[in-house]
Amino acid sequence: MKSYDIPLYPGNSLTIILYQNVSNTDEIMSKLLKGELEYSIINCKAIFDHRQLLFAATKVLSIQHSSKLSTHNVHSELIYLLSPTTNMKDSIKKFGLQADDKQFYIAIFNSTSEKLNDIKSLVKGDQVEEQYNEQSKTIENTSYFSRDTAIENYSLKEYKDIAQCDDSKLKSYIFNSMSMKGLLK
Amino acid sequence: MSDLVKMEGITDLTKIGAELISQGAEAKTFKLNYFGMECIIKERFVKTYRHPTLDSKISNKRILQEIRSLNKCKKNGIDVPGLLFVDIVQTRIMMEFVNGITVKQFLYNNCENNYQNTQTPEIIRICREIGQQVCKIHDLNLIHGDLTTSNILLRTSTNNSTVFIDFGLSYTSTLAEDKAVDLYVLERAFISTHPNSESLFNEILQSYKDSSKNSPSVINRLDQVRLRGRKKLAFG
Numbered sequence: 001m002k003s004y005d006i007p008l009y010p011g012n013s014l015t016i017i018l019y020q021n022v023s024n025t026d027e028i029m030s031k032l033l034k035g036e037l038e039y040s041i042i043n044c045k046a047i048f049d050h051r052q053l054l055f056a057a058t059k060v061l062s063i064q065h066s067s068k069l070s071t072h073n074v075h076s077e078l079i080y081l082l083s084p085t086t087n088m089k090d091s092i093k094k095f096g097l098q099a100d101d102k103q104f105y106i107a108i109f110n111s112t113s114e115k116l117n118d119i120k121s122l123v124k125g126d127q128v129e130e131q132y133n134e135q136s137k138t139i140e141n142t143s144y145f146s147r148d149t150a151i152e153n154y155s156l157k158e159y160k161d162i163a164q165c166d167d168s169k170l171k172s173y174i175f176n177s178m179s180m181k182g183l184l185k
Numbered sequence: 186m187s188d189l190v191k192m193e194g195i196t197d198l199t200k201i202g203a204e205l206i207s208q209g210a211e212a213k214t215f216k217l218n219y220f221g222m223e224c225i226i227k228e229r230f231v232k233t234y235r236h237p238t239l240d241s242k243i244s245n246k247r248i249l250q251e252i253r254s255l256n257k258c259k260k261n262g263i264d265v266p267g268l269l270f271v272d273i274v275q276t277r278i279m280m281e282f283v284n285g286i287t288v289k290q291f292l293y294n295n296c297e298n299n300y301q302n303t304q305t306p307e308i309i310r311i312c313r314e315i316g317q318q319v320c321k322i323h324d325l326n327l328i329h330g331d332l333t334t335s336n337i338l339l340r341t342s343t344n345n346s347t348v349f350i351d352f353g354l355s356y357t358s359t360l361a362e363d364k365a366v367d368l369y370v371l372e373r374a375f376i377s378t379h380p381n382s383e384s385l386f387n388e389i390l391q392s393y394k395d396s397s398k399n400s401p402s403v404i405n406r407l408d409q410v411r412l413r414g415r416k417k418l419a420f421g
Contacts, residue, residue: 007201007219011191038189051220055270065194066274074190109190137221160262172267172281173259179268179279180256183249 002132002139003111004054009061015111016050018141020103022125029099031122038115040075041097042082042105045149048171049140053107055175056081060109074109084154084177094153103144150174194275198226211247211353216282223282224269230276244276247353252278254327254352263321264340264348283348285341288315289334292379304384311339312385314347316392319371322349323364324397330354332367333374361399365406366415368393372407 003015022028031037047053060077063069071077071088083091097104106123108115120127130139150170154177156162162173195201203215203226215226229244231237248271258265270279286294288311295308315337322329329336331354339345358364368390375386390407394400 004220008195009191010193010195010201051222054220058270059272061190062194062272062275064190065192066272133221135221137218159260175270175281176256176259176268179271180252183252183271183273184256 001116001127002050002130004050006054006058006061008058009065012061013110014054014057015108015116016053016139017106017108017119018044018103018128018130019106019123019125020128020144022102022104022123024124025097025099025101028122029097032097035072038073038075039106039108039111039119040078042079042107043095043098043101044103044105044144045146046082046095046153046174047105048142048145048150048167048174050138052082052174052178053078053105054138055178057107057109059179075107078107078109081181082178084181086182154178198228219269219279222269223284225266225280225282227278227280228276245273248273248276248278250355251352254329254355255280257325257327258322258349258352261321261325263318263325264346265352266348266350283338283340283350285339285345285348287335288337288339288347289378291339291345292334292382292385296379307345308385309388311345311347312388313392316389316394317396318347318349319368319389320393320396320400323367323403324399326357326359328356328358328363328367330356330367330370332371334378361402361406362410362417364403365410368403368407369410369415372411 001015001017003013006012006014028037028041032041042053056078059081060069060074063077064074069077071080076092079095080088080091082095085091102125106119128141130141132139147170151157151162154174156170156173156177159165159173162170165173198215198217199205201217203217205213206216207214212227212229215228217224217226229248232240235243252268252271255265255268259267266280266283268278268280271277291311292308295305319329319332329349329352331351336349336351338348338350340348371389372386375382379385390404394404
């Protein structure tokens, strides 16, 4: 579990938790669909490190700041903004929780200890203690990252050298796709 | 739910440790370490002498044009800074920081005033690469609009490969005229910042010519543009 302050929008933070071996995804899913959960649950196959969530979170705040959110709340907006398309159903399907997921990220804006306890009692699984890297100031955990999923979810086939590019290039392409969301002709 | 987050945003980027690295007529550029990543933030400022509606329209149009061009280049394998975050309302673009120096600086460092006698293989290679890359950009029907030696960087980590920056004045066009004017702008910039460097520019033109089948018509146009200057239509 790690909390980050968002520098561009002071006073706000994002807490990220990684869970694995979760056994009650169905229960979480049903609560999620009823809209009872005040946090985002994110499919971790297309997430290479915490920065990806943090840039999306910055964008959530910037949209909240200057116009209106496209979805109901900041937490669903976070999932929506991870996706490069403006298709909402597709975004939730690709980046949100799926019924057969055993591992996922949970992201909470401005978390409180009550909320963290709620999560702890709801999710039956192991909370992963990820190693924070002081130098890169983030947590890079690629154990659940799948290159193929990322290429598909971010339609990276459009990039000419995607077949032979290295990881750092792939990440830069992902950021590129994320930031171009809704801004193409 | 909306009271969950605080709404105050940072307007003065230097307050969060951003360092102003350059200021042009259109925008300010800041360098910032954002979650461990070296970033460039390019922020267009409000011009008070323009009518507010017109100002926001122009800023909006240019920022969109810039990111679309960057995206197009990125997708087609031309090295440009990768986008990280775009805020249209605050006219802010966050981009990857490119570690390196400008071609202008590189030429100043390596050629002390005389560009004719000091043509090292490295300089020739860079000129050839510029020609090739500009040709690639033009083949995408993209006109950079402000090609100068200070808008081309040399990336240190990949042995001085060229990176194109500042697409703020770019636009799409298929006309040989526009591409020729783009080259003409580069030629003028080259000659005025680096006197007696004609041979280097010829190197660029040569590799431009060799890189695409569309080049000859552009080069022909360039000869006409040279005779009359870059404005085709003269007003009043």
